[in-house]
Amino acid sequence: MKNETLIITRTFDAPQEQVFNAFSNVEALNAWWGPVQMKNTVISLDFKVGGIFHYKMEGHGQVNYARFLYTEINPFSKLVFRLAFVDEEINIIPPPFPIKFPMEILYDFKFEETNGKTTMTMTGVPVNGTAEEIEGFIGLNESMQQGFGASLDHLETYLKGDVITHP
Template identity: 50%
Template sequence: MSTVQTSSQKDFSLTYEFNAPKQLVFNAFSTAEALNEWWGPAESKNSAISLDFRPGGMFHFKMEFGEQVSYGRLIFDKIEPYDLLEFTNAFADEQANVVKAPFDIPLPPEIAYRLVFSEENGKTRIVITGKPVNGTAEETDGFHSIREDMQRGFASQFDQLAIYLSKTGSRQ
């Protein structure tokens, strides 16, 4: 497992390599049970509220940081099994309505992500890119200002996925 961090002014980008086959990595995005094991910030307890893994479907989840509770949602746009996953991500309320991010800086209400999966010699590489959706100029600037935090956050999250995959792969 390794990361390569790159970015442009337009998009956030991160490349991460897993020591697991592409099908196993992709499938970790497709079930609530798997997502409960690794999705979300490492410092929080994360749980799926609902998952409808299909284009137009939604993943609604809860994140608990001690006494603080936040919710998020992904709306799946494109799903090409084992090769591509596109979704928009947003903070949400208990009913999955988009809400303002709980940070002091302005951020766009949603971020579009594209994950491209490739495999070579039994190792899978994910290239993830993200860009603001319908953000004001101030929100877009806020998005660009947290690029390094996003890279660290996704790398940490993908570290959790790598641990999950090592346990799951050994059971197959």
């Protein structure tokens, strides 16, 4: 079977605390999180274990919602959450694309600082997916690498204090 884990590593020219904090507040998340070709808006953020980050993505005539359910938060070093597409009331719904895909993905972000630079390693694995859904996840690996890469480009811009333009 092909690898069903998505792994992305990126090094930022910023301290670990600054990079981690970009995941923990509304202003930062509104500035950089989400698909870059869409307008992303934080609806609510309860940054604690068991808390939820609910956001809206608008673009190309579509409106989608997603949420993180935080399962582990170790300030400045680790962040773990379950990501799912949801409706406006935060009920989990099927992903809005034409292939079978898991209803939830578990993401684990690790942050490590060396000489003032932070390396962030993200892993993503399907949660309770069927064989067909896991194959869909594996099939979208390259696309997810590109999508997360573009979002992380926005994070890098945000960390430098530069203005980010959205559609």
